[in-house]
Amino acid sequence: MTATSSFEPVHRESTASVIARQLRTAIMERTLQPGAQLSETALSTQFGVSRGPLREAMQRLVQEGLLRSEPNRGLFVIELDEADIRDIYVARGAVEGAAAAMIARARVPAALRELRAACDAMTKSLELGDPAALSDADFHFHDVLVQCSGSRRLARMHQTLIVETRMCLTALEGTYQQPLELVEEHNQIVDAIEAGDVKLTLKRVEQHMDEALRRLIHAEDDDPGYI
Template structure:
């Protein structure tokens, strides 16, 4: 007798997905720096895979905008100019504003706990005077913010945007300053979410990202170092 059930098939992550994730990380951490050309032969040997899944992975990154294809030359890591940086933050404001608004409407206690914990991690990094840890904690907060919305599509868009953001920050390492107000800006976003004020939540997200963009674009005019 055939038994029907509501079980769904279990899917394992494909080889191409695993490779794509590692390539994203390499681009984000600049072990694959902007402008670098990707060698299929070298990468397939390093990953220990055939060129089929490698090409699939690289094509995913082309579609995400992290790699560019040049006819008769190959694939290269993108390079970001000021217009690109502004566009990244414009897109982040749309994605993160929508995600934060969803959380504010739902007011799920677990989401608020995760966001508060992310703020605490930032505060701890600031107390330690560790700029790398603070930058990591900052981006982790924004990742948590979008993940807690429960929207897979927003999370997918945020994945690429965070890699591009990391590229922006890494390019200005040593010049980009983290102000003391940074943690408070994030706490104010969470306060607005907890109050269930959707309009205020979206405004605070947009104001925070506008200020982050201002600091980033004008970082080279500021005194070097972190605060």
């Protein structure tokens, strides 16, 4: 193949990608419970595919850290303890802080509009008294924050971290209340970004992660575990 050779564009998502996405969602929503062993035979039947693309999909999730491989036993869904949860939020703080700082430096109006719209969706959900919608809007805000940075690598890392965060929150579903300061924390992050103040932006992202972690760790006897 020469340097001038070109590939035909592929517009269809691969079978392995589709399977990986569905498995990722099942882990996130705890349809596949933490510690559950994955059966190639059962899954290949359910997906209606051969074991080739299924194995490729599962290996992707091993690389992402959502599945663990045990020699001579197979693949299992990861289990998260308190140390893991704290580590997730340290990593999220690094990824989301970097993304927010990039946006603050660039000060692109379209990014700010998307972030404000995400905050507005949270406000609306809070006013409607809809915890599920508020949680979804909360996740959407953090997704928008990283996507608006324009960094594909930050987005890749964030995807796995958000799945792990969802696993934590789903486990505590039903224990949440609605913190009145939740939306304000997100608005303050956007205010700092809009001002182009990178130092303040990083500080507010760190404060938000610290507070979110506190809510999550103490969700059963304190405040809720929004992200």
